[in-house]
Amino acid sequence: MQRKSRNGLPAYQRIQSVIRKRIDAGHLRPGDVVASERDLAKIHEVSLMTARHALASLEREGVVERRRGIGTFVAAPKIHFNKLMSYTEQMASRSLTASTKILFAKVIRHEQEATARLSLPPTSAIIKLERLRSAVDEPFALETCYLSHAQFPDLLSVPLARESLFATLERDYKVELGYADEEIDATAADPRIADLLAVPRREPLLRIRQVIYSTQGKAVIYVLGFYRSDRHNLVIRRFR
Amino acid sequence: MQRKSRNGLPAYQRIQSVIRKRIDAGHLRPGDVVASERDLAKIHEVSLMTARHALASLEREGVVERRRGIGTFVAAPKIHFNKLMSYTEQMASRSLTASTKILFAKVIRHEQEATARLSLPPTSAIIKLERLRSAVDEPFALETCYLSHAQFPDLLSVPLARESLFATLERDYKVELGYADEEIDATAADPRIADLLAVPRREPLLRIRQVIYSTQGKAVIYVLGFYRSDRHNLVIRRFR
DNA sequence: TAGTGGTCTAGACCACAGC
DNA sequence: CTGTGGTCTAGACCACTAA
Numbered sequence A, B: 001m002q003r004k005s006r007n008g009l010p011a012y013q014r015i016q017s018v019i020r021k022r023i024d025a026g027h028l029r030p031g032d033v034v035a036s037e038r039d040l041a042k043i044h045e046v047s048l049m050t051a052r053h054a055l056a057s058l059e060r061e062g063v064v065e066r067r068r069g070i071g072t073f074v075a076a077p078k079i080h081f082n083k084l085m086s087y088t089e090q091m092a093s094r095s096l097t098a099s100t101k102i103l104f105a106k107v108i109r110h111e112q113e114a115t116a117r118l119s120l121p122p123t124s125a126i127i128k129l130e131r132l133r134s135a136v137d138e139p140f141a142l143e144t145c146y147l148s149h150a151q152f153p154d155l156l157s158v159p160l161a162r163e164s165l166f167a168t169l170e171r172d173y174k175v176e177l178g179y180a181d182e183e184i185d186a187t188a189a190d191p192r193i194a195d196l197l198a199v200p201r202r203e204p205l206l207r208i209r210q211v212i213y214s215t216q217g218k219a220v221i222y223v224l225g226f227y228r229s230d231r232h233n234l235v236i237r238r239f240r
Numbered sequence C: 001t002a003g004t005g006g007t008c009t010a011g012a013c014c015a016c017a018g019c
Numbered sequence D: 001c002t003g004t005g006g007t008c009t010a011g012a013c014c015a016c017t018a019a
Helices: A011-024 A037-044 A048-060 A087-093 A112-117 A165-172 A191-197 B009-022 B037-044 B048-060 B087-093 B110-115 B165-172 B192-195
Strands: A064-067 A070-076 A098-108 A125-134 A137-147 A178-188 A204-212 A219-230 A232-238 B064-068 B073-074 B098-108 B126-135 B138-148 B177-188 B205-216 B220-226 B234-240
Touching: A011 A037, A037 A048, A048 A064, A048 B064, A087 A165, A087 A191, A098 A137, A098 B126, A112 A219, A137 A191, A137 B064, A165 A178, A178 B177, A191 A232, A204 B205, B009 B037, B009 B048, B037 B048, B048 B064, B048 B073, B073 B220, B087 B098, B087 B165, B110 B126, B110 B220, B138 B192
Parallel strands: none
Antiparallel strands: A064 A070, A098 A125, A125 A137, A137 A219, A178 A204, A178 B205, A178 B234, A204 A219, A204 B177, A232 B177, B064 B073, B098 B126, B126 B138, B138 B220, B177 B205, B205 B220
């Protein structure tokens, strides 16, 4: 009695998708009331728990706010809190024109930090991909990705200046990305990075070390990124 | 049939608490298998959905990892991801000796940014509390908190150098803290901050603007913090 | 009082992993 | 095959909020 889905999507995700589309289309604006759990259950012909699951999960993303005894409302900001997104997806969600320049793309060995972060043997062959990210013709971030060459043997033949790395992995290699752990600190631009990002030397930059895991909990990508503080705003939400 | 709890705690939180205590006590170590949903349901005499809720929520905190078809495992210790904690609580969780020096504590007006972030009228009376945080006798962070004076009239008579601000609000003012939105960027230490934090001028620092909300969604505290990058490691987790 | 979200039941079928 | 987590049902009672 639960096989109503034309596609393979779970019911709660279909409900989320409908709500998200209404918000994107402007039919639901920040502060507006979203249909209650009971209404959603009736409308989508699902049980209360399923409608509830859809709303609870949207709340953790910061899309809606729920208040006991009152209702569920569209949240104010447009940022997707704590949401793992590729550079391509981030730019798309802000409607910015983005571009990428590949500075380095080779298979190398003896990358101690990368192999350690990816839980690989120290001498494993590693794909190193260094990309300069720009938005609106201004350099924005320098990101260096490391992946296992054994896991993605033909990755470097993909036109990664145009193709999204996330999309390639998910489409061509059937990798399901699950979550990412990030370490964030501040550092000063060294001469090379200052030059690439068009900022003065010693300029404060955000440095993010990101390990991206598959849904099976396996480390897939290690990304070391340097971000211009004046162009990048990292927004997160913490819960008590 | 659901009123088994001796105390008022929901069943799923009791289950979480039991698991957390086993991990803290060392009976469960990273990588160990946690009892399955079905086992937990039997042990605690709850339904499957309740046991499941307990585990799913622990996973979002990074306490456990769940793998379909395999089981639930204790996660590597790391940090409490995306968990809203006071400075006092953070230090305690790392077993560090912490200290706080109050640099400024007065009621003021015309704090434009603070009133805006707290959604208060621009000329509201605001409690401004500037504190230098240290650990192991080294300055660590400079945090400035802003709160509504109307909401917390007697806050400044509390010995905040010893008492935790979070604890005071939750105990004395019955405020339930719910979540916090944070904006993070990098900035250079100005002369005063450099002096206070004992770093060179222009040193890169992490700057965090944090708005803490109650469970009812009302902005309660605005915190502007500067953190020494070499002493502070911000760790977050993103989900896809 | 009526409506909302928060918790919970006692099951069910599915997809997946390991043997 | 068994056991796991992932999704789902068709309800229930509670605490809370507002009219």
